Amino acid sequence: MPNKRLYLTLNDRVRRNGECYRPAERLEQAWVLMHVVDGEMLVDDDDAWHLTDKRQQELRDAKVIAVDENYFSAAGRDLALRDDDLLLHDLTDAELRAIAWKVEWCTRWNRARAGLDGRDRKPALTPKGLAGFIEAEREAVHQWYIDRYDMPRPLGRDIVGIQRKTYDYPGPTTLREWISEFEDAGFRSSAFKPGYGRCGNRKQLDGRVLNIIQQRVDEYASRGCPAKDDVFMDVDADVRRLNRELPKDAQLSVNERAVRRRVNMLPPVTVDAGRLGTDVAGRKYTPVGEGLRTFNGLEVIERMGRVEMDDWEMDLFAILNDAEVYDTLTPKQREQARKLDPKVRCTVTAGIDVVTRCIVALNVTPGKPSTMGSRRALHSMFIDKTGWARLAKATSEWPMTAKSREIATDGGPAFEGDFRDTVRRCGITHRYPGGNPASRGHIESFFRSLKGFCRMFTGQAFANVVKRGDYEAEGMASVMAHEVEILLVRYIVDEYHRRPHSGLGDMSPLSVWERSTNELLTAPDEVQRHAAFGIRKRNLRIRAPGVRYMHVDYKHPKMGLLYGLVGRRDLTGVINPNDLGTILVLVPEEARRAIGAEGDFMAFKADEFRGVPLTRLEHYNDEIKRFAADEAADGRSVRHEARQFIKRAAEEARIRAGAPSDVMTNDQHLAFLERLERAGDRASSPRAKPEGAPMSAADEPDTLGVSIARKPGSGRVADPAKPATRKSVNRYRDEER
Template structure:
């Protein structure tokens, strides 16, 4: 019994993308195919051939043609969903005539009988002019060859749409000049390219007769040609291959997270606003350092400062992110009734490649606190997109609505005098940013969070994965200090032009070899003390400044006082004011200055930042951080010594 294949034997098929034709079927149900390229005979089992069809390894010619791999003799492939209304009307008309002739007029013996049947169908359809019999014969032939698909109107493939109408020599010149311009320059205009085309045509016309002279295209024709260029090629010409690959890369979704505090992102930005001091004088633009949880998009902490961004800004923002926000219950924040439950130890911190993030002080502090530091790929903003996007949202949706904004672009500043309109102090801006983040951003549904708010998603995940506090506040302050190696001298430690000593430090010197260097950690915000790491007992030792009048001053303030004192006359040095009074006088002088540069310097001298204006007051029994002897951080979140959310309440009471 001869096996019948479910395919048309007269059609070309594509077996593993190779065009083949059926030769026949053997008695043992083996299919013979002929390779159209090499002429070789291919033997395939009938069941295997059907299986290849189901897996997509066997394609029929009509399928290949319609997906654009191959074209038939009628031209490009035709799809019903791509037809114009007129093309769809013609297709329906062709199908109506052919199907009704097959159903109602099975036999039309002569051309006259066929024309009579066509006239009857046209009368029923209400057409004044019926198609000619020859046209219908052609429709019938297409129907028998390709079925209904052969009757689809190809009127959309006619004409010169998306085709050049320029003469071949002119078209070649246009193509050549566009290629040369894109290879030579990163910026171009249609006018400049058209000038080079006209110059080339004028040269060629000198050697042509009047009848064969070439005509340059219009500027609109060239503009359409430039607009139709592949955008990847244009990007390569403008920005180079590396940037073009980045812009058109398939980024997908990188660094997936499944819970809160698994991965957080950090970045800086200057805010587009001028702030003033308490006297209303403009003192500059603040910088914002922001930390955001990648899973919930909730903000964990931020730091505002007037002295740019560096390791000190990163340390302040990290401290704000790790610890509970208990200061919201007291002082100027108490009336706002704000809630900010986002805090805790995170597993990984994603940073960019800024110099401050590669500092040894930061990397060592993260490791000591049990946090893994990761760096985003260079020139890949999509590697940490959420903090990048939120920083822009803060500027555009919040800062640009405030008085004194400088906007992001120069043309937006027309008619706006930012210096005269500036009204926010750093303290007021810090409070306003708290309100915007906690009352608006955290409570706004996010499409990327399945239309949940960041606060809702944080609270849901916090039930299954409660935030943890790994060590006390003193340990955090110790780790988030600047790090340096220094020689231990007979008088103590020399650091930042100051000398530090203590009884414990001198005892440590006795037990160390000669010329031994020790690790020193010093807080930039207070030059009154430092920590020296004891390599024998593995604990930090506190040493104090031998000039106690500098206690409580930041490094910048202390250096300014030293500079002012160095300018004093010898006869006045004995009666000069204390460091605190000197720094107050310098701040007042700078704030009253007419030049903005001097007022900015005075604000930096005052140490104005968000940490100083919202710092919680310490208990009188705790004058300063005194780390314990044992300083270890457990990384495993499953250990019982971690603080859960209930134990955290007791810690907040102590703080």
């Protein structure tokens, strides 16, 4: 019987001159055939036979070779009998068996839906119907597979929390997907062909283009850190130059996706060595101790390389009271105070080093989370906490003092605003891994361990009201709020840091910290912390006594020179709310160069206020303001009495002298208003034009007569016999007639 197909597959046997061969791999235009002896392929045979498709057809037609199709694969023969597909020639026997397994399941389902094989009831295409069908058929299908291929199916997937299947029969959802794929492919076996063989646009690039890509792709792993888009642009430019030498009907092209795929295929160690340097790449890929220390497989995380910070409202009620007042009370008074004082749940803000699991930052505040509490916890990361541990009477040290390379927090309001600005001023990267607590799992795990601390005291709040039940949590509160922080420090230093940790190979966080050898970043000094955590105060000016803030004059040896450079310009100062002995003044850049100042700030001192907190000074200022207000009020009363006495004496002296009063009477005020009205009427009324002939100088005395209001004098005619020297009162001129 003649062969139905004229191509070879991986499972064919080729016979030539009594020797057997089997295709081992496929090159671009030919198969590589290897000798087969006693059913085993000799992969190390140097006498490999390269057979092209064209030559294979010629030899078959000349009866020089014979091809036994699917000789090495029973599954291949079974699928070939379906005569439904010609696309399975490049699959192995295991892949063909997997396809036959899926085809058998789909075929039995379709026959069951058609009511064949003696089935009275058709299974429904629902999860329940599919599950019933699988349960009824899975043993029969598996037995068919064993009988046909002399081997069982492999075990099912190993899924945590689920019992592993004895063999990989499908579930209802998987079987439904198989049925849909089989139907969409026209019930052809190729529906289940693995798709990875078609990935990557294989063997479709011209060899010349492929060489260009390989040369340019290697440039991606360089210290210049080019982007993948840059690599593609270089490849495209080289292809365009090549096309200038080719005819129009042989032009070449390249796709950006093809270039990106080959860039992604570069070994990560090669890329990191080229882009990051051999030192960094060496530390990243050199296993030490328990293996690689990476974060998400991207970068090496060392001690204090990453700190996770978060806040937690303790599952414990505490009594809020002033520590100084509480210490002065008798035991009986303290017992009464416990019943009267308010109960609060303290907020713990902590930072944990993700590599050593050591707590490097801590703050405990009564009440809700706040930015101030987060900043105080951040500040504790940079200071020596040995004194804190000694105050808590801890036997262990707390040497974790350094600057972290990055801090990871959630996006809550306590880690926004001033906290974010402070982290930036400290030169630390602030990251938001996301709202999922699992992305900050180390600090969340520490807070879970703090529940054991809370269980040591009465007054537990528990996680919710359901767990609390009828427990009178607030009434059972016993620990004072100011005691919680000291007790928690003792718990962290002597208990948590020395407890074996499962995530550290049962080593304690303290021992891991001590064994770590990487160099720590130096914590900010006092001036740097002052600049980062201080309060910005603008509109400050230099005056003769110095820079004044809250009635305190701060001085500096070079403040006169600075005043000569900036004049009355407003300056920005930074106040440390915990110590008013120093204020940092931001110096303009041009003045900084002239003065020769080191850094951006000049430290102005007020030694008499060293160690005085801002709250105490504000209290003093409030007292001073109240005193000044009282003094001003008293001064105003004395001045009022003096003025009244003097004014009464002045009025008596005026009456005694008979002098008129300077104050207008009511009648004078009305007469003045009437006068203003008459003047207004005259000014607003039109004046009548004079009529008749103007008077002459000779007629004036007879007409006007002699004034009797006053004696003749200036402006009057003393002697009527003499002619008048002034003009007519109507002001008409003779020439105006």
